[in-house]
Amino acid sequence: MKQFQIDFIEFALSRQVLKFGSFTLKSGRTSPYFFNAGLFNTGSDLAKLGRFYAAALHDAALEFDVLFGPAYKGIPIATTTAVALADHYNLDVPYCFNRKEAKTHGEGGNLVGSPLKGRIMLVDDVITAGTAIRESMQLIQAQGAELTGVLIALDRQERGQGELSAIQEVERDFNTKVISIISLPDLISYLADKPDMAKHLDAVKAYRAQYGVNA
Ligand SMILES: O=P(O)(O)OC[C@H]1O[C@H](OP(=O)(O)OP(=O)(O)O)[C@H](O)[C@@H]1O
Numbered sequence: 001m002k003q004f005q006i007d008f009i010e011f012a013l014s015r016q017v018l019k020f021g022s023f024t025l026k027s028g029r030t031s032p033y034f035f036n037a038g039l040f041n042t043g044s045d046l047a048k049l050g051r052f053y054a055a056a057l058h059d060a061a062l063e064f065d066v067l068f069g070p071a072y073k074g075i076p077i078a079t080t081t082a083v084a085l086a087d088h089y090n091l092d093v094p095y096c097f098n099r100k101e102a103k104t105h106g107e108g109g110n111l112v113g114s115p116l117k118g119r120i121m122l123v124d125d126v127i128t129a130g131t132a133i134r135e136s137m138q139l140i141q142a143q144g145a146e147l148t149g150v151l152i153a154l155d156r157q158e159r160g161q162g163e164l165s166a167i168q169e170v171e172r173d174f175n176t177k178v179i180s181i182i183s184l185p186d187l188i189s190y191l192a193d194k195p196d197m198a199k200h201l202d203a204v205k206a207y208r209a210q211y212g213v214n215a
């Protein structure tokens, strides 16, 4: 594991973004851990989060035209990533996000910000079963745009609709590349190095045996 990944796990733990317990997921699965990006809830947290995302994008060297953050938690992620790309990489990238419910007055519609055109880089917090990404794809395709890549904080490496991981399915179905700052094996090796975290390690491993891609 790389140092920035350890730093990211510790950043998430320190803000209680990464928590252990019992959580119901969008997929209906009950998980012993949860990543709640909404708890990066101060200006300095968001600025730091944006730097992690911008650095990951810079490293991946994927070309794109517009950043897209799916509602809701993708919205501040896209915003802070755009700011970090401008501040730290001299890249002035347009960004866009959606409303979960279309607006019927004023400018109307369900997209806010830049037009969703060209090569789209989608940024979000996690992928579990891939539902959120598939919903976003409908928006992207409806605009005639192309999904060039997806960047998330945590790849939970869970099965999607079949035996492949949700991410492998997304890559296959949309001919795109998914990158993450950390993935489940990084979290497991971090927990394994911390004796006081042993009780969480067992629960996370048991969950992986049930829903993980290698189960
Ligand atoms: O891969 P999936 O199984 O779709 O799960 C992951 C998605 O679930 C959450 O979004 P959600 O729409 O629940 O909530 P939000 O409005 O808080 O972003 C999360 O932010 C991801 O977008």
Ligand SMILES: O=C(O)c1cc(=O)[nH]c(=O)[nH]1
Pocket (backbone or CB within 6 Å): 024, 025, 026, 027, 033, 034, 035, 036, 037, 125, 126, 127, 128, 129
């Ligand atoms: O699958 C989900 O719903 C989910 C998992 C997770 O770790 N964090 C989150 O916000 N949603």
